[in-house]
Amino acid sequence: MxxxxxxxxxxxxxxxxxxxxxxxxxxxxxxxxxxxxxxxxxxxxxxxxxxxxxxxxxxxxxxxxxxxxxxxxxxxxxxxxxxxxxxxxxxxxxxxxxxxxxxxxxxxxxxxxxxxxxxxxxxxxxxxxxxxxxxxxxxxxxxxxxxxxxxxxxxxxxxxxxxxxxxxxxxxxxxxxxxxxxxxxxxxxxxxxxxxxxxxxxxxxxxxxxxxxxxxxxxxxxxxSWQSPFEESNTKELPFIMALGKTEQVLTMSQDKTVNYWDTADFQAVELPYKKGNLSMAIVLPKEGKKLGINAFLGSMDKPEKQFVKIFLPKFKxxxxxxxxxxxxxxxxxxxxxxxxxxxxxxxxxxxxxxxxxxxxxxxxDVNEKGTEAAAATAVVMARGIQLPPKVEFRVDRPFFFLIKDNDSGTILFLGHVANPKG
CATH class of the missing domain: 3.30.497.10 (Antithrombin, subunit I, domain 2)
Incomplete structure (x- = not known):
């Protein structure tokens, strides 16, 4: 299941x-x-x-x-x-x-x-x-x-x-x-x-x-619940570079999905909608060596592109x-x-x-893999004639920002950065 x-x-x-x-x-x-x-x-x-x-x-x-x-x-x-x-x-x-x-x-x-x-x-x-x-x-x-x-x-x-x-x-x-x-x-x-x-x-x-x-x-x-769920069978321990530079293995989910995507000189970001799309979570990954202020992303939020992306996202609490x-x-x-x-x-x-x-x-x-079978009944699954590999990889393997927002009003409900997915 x-x-x-x-x-x-x-x-x-x-x-x-x-x-x-x-x-x-x-x-x-x-x-x-x-x-x-x-x-x-x-x-x-x-x-x-x-x-x-x-x-x-x-x-x-x-x-x-x-x-x-x-x-x-x-x-x-x-x-x-x-x-x-x-x-x-x-x-x-x-x-x-x-x-x-x-x-x-x-x-x-x-x-x-x-x-x-x-x-x-x-x-x-x-x-x-x-x-x-x-x-x-x-x-x-x-x-x-x-x-x-x-x-x-x-x-x-x-x-x-x-x-x-x-x-x-x-x-x-x-x-x-x-x-x-x-x-x-x-x-x-x-x-x-x-x-x-x-x-x-x-x-x-x-x-x-x-x-x-x-x-x-x-x-x-x-x-x-996500609009498009992550398969629990795809979750694996992968390396994550903690804030002080130490690398640890953390449980990381993955999926291939077409999402709103940003790629600038300073950061990569994806937006993952929740069911029905009224709320969504944006994950913002600073480019290596870049110190990103959250304003840099918020100023670009209205300029995403649709992209088929291979997403690697740690579970975090x-x-x-x-x-x-x-x-x-x-x-x-x-x-x-x-x-x-x-x-x-x-x-x-x-x-x-x-x-x-x-x-x-x-x-x-708490972002984790818990859910219900009933939620699966509401998912819309569309088959592709030919499954092409994603053009872009979004691998969250170091400290990142996230925000949860209401898409109708634009209100930010939660805003944070994760230096250690293990808490």
């Missing part, structure tokens, strides 16, 4: 905010003298157009490349992030930002200050998950707001919660953060449930404190965890983390009362 190759990709993010009443700076100038830039949760909103969804997708991707470049400088091994997951959690936080805090967050996230991006996020989420009902793949997106009950005693806070519930389908949970361990376990249990128990212990001991007032979480789970606070501050999101400057008065109506304590991001990606 042939098994379909499946990709399992999971991301989760937690963003705790601390109460900072004791740290407020008296007499600080209010920088946000313009009208409210965030639309009230109760105000009627126009239906977002497809062009707006694509614009938000472009913002997510631009932010992704900035953040990825920051993390890459301090990461020697495997690196995986979910741009969509991170952007979702930060956008929920951005909904309550005002003044200079809002401006800095908008700049880092590639938003226009004053633009009401939240209903567009809602439309994007609906678009991404539309095929779940058809059984094409599993793409589960879950957002949650965990709050200390005393925080939500104002109309501003109620409107903020309504906005998240309406536009991000965020589930609201009242917790007692004074019981730190109980709150941490509750959030971790939710994350595990939403990621099919692939991500556990998102929040480590010490991530929360008695001063925590609000935690925003996003969980993203994806499970899909990668799990990474990052504290994103330092990277976000280096990108310019400074005030949001500063107790004396943070302005999230759009959350509870009080300036200098909340600041971001941490941004915790964890991902799990």
């Amino acid at each position: 042939n098994q379909f190759k499946r990709t399992l990709a999971i991301s989760s993010l937690a963003l705790p905010l601390l109460s900072l009443n004791a740290c407020a700076v008296e007499g600080e100038t209010v920088l946000d003298s313009k009208p409210e830039s965030q639309t009230s949760a109760t105000a009627p909103e126009p239906k977002p157009a497809a062009i707006e969804v694509n614009a938000v997708a472009n913002s997510i991707n631009a932010f992704a490349t900035d953040l990825y470049a920051q993390l890459e400088t301090s990461t020697q091994g495997n690196l995986v992030i979910s741009p969509y997951s991170i952007s979702s959690a930060l956008s929920m936080t951005y909904a309550g930002a005002k003044g200079e805090t809002e401006k800095q967050m908008a700049q880092v996230l590639h938003y226009t200050v004053g633009a009401n991006i939240h209903p567009i996020f809602s439309n994007l989420q609906k678009s991404l998950t539309a095929n779940n009902e058809n059984g094409v793949y599993q793409l589960q997106i879950a957002n949650a707001l965990w709050y200390e009950e005393s925080l939500f005693s104002t109309k501003t806070a109620t409107d903020y919660a309504d906005l998240l519930e309406k536009n991000y389908s965020a589930r609201l949970h009242s917790v007692k953060f004074k019981n730190v361990e109980s709150a941490r376990q509750e959030i971790n249990n939710w994350t595990a449930d939403e990621t099919e128990h692939k991500i556990k212990d998102l929040l480590k001991p010490g991530a929360l404190s008695a001063n925590t007032k609000l935690v925003l979480t996003n969980a993203l789970y994806f499970l899909g 990668v799990e990474t965890e990052f504290q994103l606070g330092d990277a976000l501050q280096k990108l310019g999101m400074v005030d949001a983390f500063d107790a004396s400057k943070a302005n999230f008065s759009g959350i509870n109506g009080s300036k200098n009362d909340l600041a971001i304590a941490a941004v915790v991001h964890k991902t799990f990606v």
Whole structure:
């Protein structure tokens, strides 16, 4: 029985905010003298157009490349992030930002200050998950707001919660953060449930404190089968040059397939579609001796050629965890983390009362040979009159990039590089 190759990709993010009443700076100038830039949760909103969804997708991707470049400088091994997951959690936080805090967050996230991006996020989420009902793949997106009950005693806070519930389908949970361990376990249990128990212990001991007032979480789970499966009988151990130059034998799959293909002076790349073609994975292999930035590939994504390629791709499993606070501050999101400057008065109506304590991001990606017989029944097999050998070989035998994207909006769901396929 042939098994379909499946990709399992999971991301989760937690963003705790601390109460900072004791740290407020008296007499600080209010920088946000313009009208409210965030639309009230109760105000009627126009239906977002497809062009707006694509614009938000472009913002997510631009932010992704900035953040990825920051993390890459301090990461020697495997690196995986979910741009969509991170952007979702930060956008929920951005909904309550005002003044200079809002401006800095908008700049880092590639938003226009004053633009009401939240209903567009809602439309994007609906678009991404539309095929779940058809059984094409599993793409589960879950957002949650965990709050200390005393925080939500104002109309501003109620409107903020309504906005998240309406536009991000965020589930609201009242917790007692004074019981730190109980709150941490509750959030971790939710994350595990939403990621099919692939991500556990998102929040480590010490991530929360008695001063925590609000935690925003996003969980993203994806499970899909290739449009064209790899035959398990073709999988063999082949040499792979690890990041530090050591060569090891790794299980490598292979197949001959007509795919979108790129070949430049700096890299080779192929695009492997998942069933129905709504999502795909691009594998990017820098040419020997070349150090490739992901932007070089993203700038060429709209210029593939169709090519019959012999593909050699290692099975890989990668799990990474990052504290994103330092990277976000280096990108310019400074005030949001500063107790004396943070302005999230759009959350509870009080300036200098909340600041971001941490941004915790964890991902799990498993590309392997598991699948079901039922999946084989949906495959379309076409016979060739004469089977010609592939013109091109794409042999992934050294560190490489990959990304999983939605082909309708262009949104990058996962982005990473693999230095060691064994994890």
